[in-house]
Amino acid sequence: MKAAKKASANRAGKSADARKIRNLTEELSRQEYGLGIPLLDAAVAGVILGFRPSDRGMRTQAQRCWETLKPQLNQHLLSEDETVLPWAKTAGGLSPVVMKQIKKNHREIRSLIGRLIGVSFEEDPDKVVSVAGKALCALAVKLDDLIDSEEMRLLPALRKMLFA
Secondary structure (H helix, E strand, O other), X not given: OHHHHHHHHXXXXXXXXXXXXXXXXXXXXXXXXXXXXXXHHHHHHHHHHHHOOOOHHXXXXXHHHHHHHHHHHHHHHHHHHHHHHHHHHHHOOXXXXXXXXXXXXXXXXHHHHHHXXXXXOOOOOHHHHHHHHHHXXXXXXXXXXXXXXXXXXXXXXXXXXXXX
């Protein structure tokens, strides 16, 4: 009798985990879809500021884009690193090579984010804004590539594990 209760509790726990991951993957997919225009605007502002940091309009655009992207990036990376990837690792649906690549991409994104933390595109000197603009452009490009990769590989693999 105890074994049956334990098995039932185990199935219930796995079902709750799967439901949590399913909801989280749907939310991550929605977040990625909504980043298109801010990423494009960030890339444009960043590349222009990299070469012409005195452009006031692009400084304003870069600041607005960064303020839009920053909280979404933090939440997205945290959700993937703390919840989705550990679950996928225990579920066995992602190869070690894929997990390693995802973690590498996340480290690169965090490095670019680190270059932007504390920067005021509107108030900092041209030299600081030029470097930050290049980092913002690189971040936008890297994020766009990562989103494409996740939409094509990670999210389908997670859905396959969830509905298998």
